[in-house]
Amino acid sequence: MLALGTLDDAGRPWTTLLGGEAGFVRSLGQSVVGIKTLVDPLHDPVIDILLRDKHEGQTQKRENDHPIVAALGIDLATRSRVKLAGNLVAGLLRPTSTPLGGNSTEAQIVIKVVQSLGNCPKYLNKKEIVPTVPQPALVSSKVPLPVEAINLLARADVLFLSSSHGHLTMGTNNRGGSAGFCRVIKNDHTGTILVYPEYSGNRLYQTLGNLQTTPKAGIVVPDFDSGDMLHMTGTTEVLIGKAAADLLPRSNLVVKIQIEAARFIHNGLAFRGTSGEPSPYNPPVRFLAHEGSSGVDVQKVSDCTVYAKLIKKELLTPTIGRFRFSVSDLEAAGRWKPGQYVALSFEDELGAGYSHMRDDDPASLNDDLVRSFTVSSPRRGGTPEDEMEITIRNVGKVTAFLFRQNVRAGLEVPLKGFSGTFTIHQDKDDVVPFVAGGIGITPLLAQLPDLDLRRVRLIWTLNLTDVGLAIDTFERYPQLASSTTLYLSGAADGGQELQPALRLQQYGAQVCKRRLAISDLLSIQGQAALPSTTWYICAGAELRQTLLSWLSDRKVVYESFYY
Numbered sequence: 001m002l003a004l005g006t007l008d009d010a011g012r013p014w015t016t017l018l019g020g021e022a023g024f025v026r027s028l029g030q031s032v033v034g035i036k037t038l039v040d041p042l043h044d045p046v047i048d049i050l051l052r053d054k055h056e057g058q059t060q061k062r063e064n065d066h067p068i069v070a071a072l073g074i075d076l077a078t079r080s081r082v083k084l085a086g087n088l089v090a091g092l093l094r095p096t097s098t099p100l101g102g103n104s105t106e107a108q109i110v111i112k113v114v115q116s117l118g119n120c121p122k123y124l125n126k127k128e129i130v131p132t133v134p135q136p137a138l139v140s141s142k143v144p145l146p147v148e149a150i151n152l153l154a155r156a157d158v159l160f161l162s163s164s165h166g167h168l169t170m171g172t173n174n175r176g177g178s179a180g181f182c183r184v185i186k187n188d189h190t191g192t193i194l195v196y197p198e199y200s201g202n203r204l205y206q207t208l209g210n211l212q213t214t215p216k217a218g219i220v221v222p223d224f225d226s227g228d229m230l231h232m233t234g235t236t237e238v239l240i241g242k243a244a245a246d247l248l249p250r251s252n253l254v255v256k257i258q259i260e261a262a263r264f265i266h267n268g269l270a271f272r273g274t275s276g277e278p279s280p281y282n283p284p285v286r287f288l289a290h291e292g293s294s295g296v297d298v299q300k301v302s303d304c305t306v307y308a309k310l311i312k313k314e315l316l317t318p319t320i321g322r323f324r325f326s327v328s329d330l331e332a333a334g335r336w337k338p339g340q341y342v343a344l345s346f347e348d349e350l351g352a353g354y355s356h357m358r359d360d361d362p363a364s365l366n367d368d369l370v371r372s373f374t375v376s377s378p379r380r381g382g383t384p385e386d387e388m389e390i391t392i393r394n395v396g397k398v399t400a401f402l403f404r405q406n407v408r409a410g411l412e413v414p415l416k417g418f419s420g421t422f423t424i425h426q427d428k429d430d431v432v433p434f435v436a437g438g439i440g441i442t443p444l445l446a447q448l449p450d451l452d453l454r455r456v457r458l459i460w461t462l463n464l465t466d467v468g469l470a471i472d473t474f475e476r477y478p479q480l481a482s483s484t485t486l487y488l489s490g491a492a493d494g495g496q497e498l499q500p501a502l503r504l505q506q507y508g509a510q511v512c513k514r515r516l517a518i519s520d521l522l523s524i525q526g527q528a529a530l531p532s533t534t535w536y537i538c539a540g541a542e543l544r545q546t547l548l549s550w551l552s553d554r555k556v557v558y559e560s561f562y563y
Contacts, residue, residue: 001129001271002035003072005162005172005218006088008049012233012260013162013218015172016046018107020131020271025073031113033084038270039107040136041093043263045218045231047107051091069111070162070170076273077128079121085170086114098133115169117206122365123176123199125157126276127224134227136268141261144187149230149264152223153194154180157278162218163210163236171206178282182221183248185256185288192259194232197244197251197286199366208255211236217257224273228266234259250286250368280362306333308344310402310411311387317468320439322376322391323402327415330386336418338379338446341372342388343416346398364397370416371398374442374559378449391469393439422559424536426451433457433524435516435547437539438466441473443559444538453479457524461516461543463490467500474507481507487516518550 001019008014018024024037039047050067066087074081089110096106140146145153158176175182175196185193198208211217215237221230237256239247244254312324327333336342346369352358358365377389394403405411422443426432432455434444441460458480462470467488474481486509488501501511512520537547537558544558 001074001076002037003074003160003162003172003174003220004035004046005070005160005170006046006049006067007164007167007170008045008233011164011167011214011216013164013170013216014045014049014231014233015160015162015218015220016044016231017160017220017222017229017269020129020269028110031086032089033111033113035107035109035111037107038096038104038134039093040134040265040268041105041107043136043138043265044268045233045263047093050088050109051093051107066112068164068167068170070164070172071111072160072172072174074124074174076124076126077276079124079126079279081119081121081124081174083117083119083171083173084111084113084115085172086112104133119173120202121279122201122281122362123279124174125176125278125282127273128276129271129273131271132227132269134268134270137266138263139228139266140264143192143259143262144189145192145230145259145262146264148228149262150184150187152221152228152230153182153184155223156180156182156221159196159219159221161207163207163216164214165210166214171210173207176279176282178278178285180285181282183286183288183291185247192262193256194259195248195254195256195288197248197283198253198255199281199283208238208253211238211255217255219257222269222273224269224275226267227269227272228264229268231263231265232257232259233261247289248286249289250370252368281365283363283366306415307412308342308388308415310405310407313402313405313407315403316391316472317466319394320391320466320469321394321403322389322472324377324383324387324389326384327386327388328412333415334418336375336379336388337423338375338450339422339424339443340418340420341374342390342418343370343372345370345414345416346401347414349411349413350397350401369398372419374420374446375418376442376445378446381449391439391442391445420559422536422538422557423447424451425534426455429455431455431457431533432536433459433521433533434536435459435461435521435539436537437461437543438463439469440538440540440559441469442538444536445473445477448477448480453477453483456480456483458484459487459516459520459524460484461487461489461539464488464500465490467504470504470509471507474504474509478507481509485510485512485520487512487514487520489513489515521547521550 005015018037025035028034071084089112091109098104157179160174162172164170182196217236218233234257239254244251248254307328308325311326314322373390375388376391377383424447504511534555
């Protein structure tokens with residue numbers, strides 16, 4: 001494939017995507033390349049700009065006018081890419097027949113290359129490209145974008161962007177990541193604004209430098225399944241630091257684009273792409289602050305840094321522990337509510353500094369080392385007001401660091417804020433069914449003092465190796481045991497499976513030594529079985545999806561482990 005960019009008469013960048021057949025771009029001599037491929041002469045903005053006022057079959061030489069162009073040659077099957085910049089020398093359009101007997105238009109373009117640069121494979125998701133014959137049809141040439149274009153942005157894992165330094169030179173490159181990495185801030189009669197995060201790169205800042213001197217960008221977003229193309233051009237704003245994080249939490253650098261003109265073309269691509277291996281460097285999608293799934297509410301009461309100091313650590317099982325922190329400034333941090341999570345930053349403790357590539361640990365390259373943990377201690381009932389507890393499993397770099405800590409070392413980490421709305425509502429006479437998967441019990445723990453436990457139905461799936469968590473919970477909240485049914489799976493240490501089950505039964509809990517089944521939910525008696533009852537779920541992704549399918553006809557409120 002070749003992403004090709006140029007400027008229109010108003011100095012606005014546009015980008016298109018060409019290719020499909022191997023060898024459609026080739027060297028014609030020193031620093032001269034030729035392009036020969038099927039194009040859309042009616043709707044493609046770049047072809048229109050470069051070959052305007054042409055006559056079909058007649059070469060258009062640019063004797064005194066050599067428009068600046070930029071290109072990105074890219075092979076998604078191997079994650080190879082190279083940037084080119086230069087000027088258009090000549091071009092022509094001519095009709096051609098397709099293998100199926102239809103008609104199409106072929107472009108032949110000659111470019112004088114002035115600059116070139118190879119790029120790394122980061123953030124490129126593999127795709128196998130297969131050529132096809134385009135049958136372009138213009139769907140929309142207006143802003144706001146049509147629904148089909150918005151849906152394409154939500155699925156897109158790559159876009160191609162052209163920028164310029166005035167009228168002197170241009171650059172074309174890609175931005176990629178997980179599907180949906182480019183977010184839509186708004187799309188209505190007042191305009192369309194997009195934003196995407198700038199991930200850790202090569203620090204040459206060629207695109208960002210252009211956007212600083214000439215804040216304009218041209219973007220094309222391809223749909224590799226349908227062949228649709230979304231061309232856009234607009235003005236840009238580069239946001240850094242707090243301004244970036246306020247708009248797109250967990251980001252230190254973002255590009256915001258006010259769309260001025262757009263074309264959405266159906267079946268305009270001359271190829272299709274089959275998705276392969278995603279890039280191991282892709283960070284999770286960063287959601288807009290108002291979208292509610294992004295994770296961290298930054299402290300807004302004060303600009304001072306608030307710290308959480310580790311003051312107590314208790315191991316409940318070999319892999320689950322409870323950690324208590326004191327908060328240095330409760331007013332600045334904000335008072336948390338039961339069911340919320342706290343965001344803590346471990347960058348100062350675990351940050352490895354900048355690296356261009358890190359193949360041994362690619363996910364760490366864009367890891368800000370901010371982690372969100374459910375606050376498991378109630379607001380009332382034994383914990384001082386300026387202290388909080390988290391109950392966590394040792395599953396990664398940050399949790400392993402906490403499990404290694406000696407409390408006497410006095411660990412202090414920045415507290416970024418509290419967020420979340422996983423609140424359990426229990427009106428008079430309501431029976432509340434709560435399904436927890438392992439450590440998913442934590443949101444319930446923080447809200448137990450506010451609930452009538454006689455009207456709670458806790459369905460708790462647990463591995464036998466984690467029975468210590470259930471024992472600790474029943475020791476702290478004895479009334480909860482009689483409202484609990486435990487489903488134990490796995491094998492205990494030494495094969496001693498009966499003893500933990502007997503101990504849990506002594507607290508008054510019902511114990512089933514098997515996996516949870518749909519019949520267990522349907523057999524719950526009383527008001528919890530009513531269709532109007534709200535079910536609460538906190539479990540891992542696989543169990544959560546299973547539970548949602550089982551409770552498809554019920555109202556369900558759930559918390560994810562991935563904030």
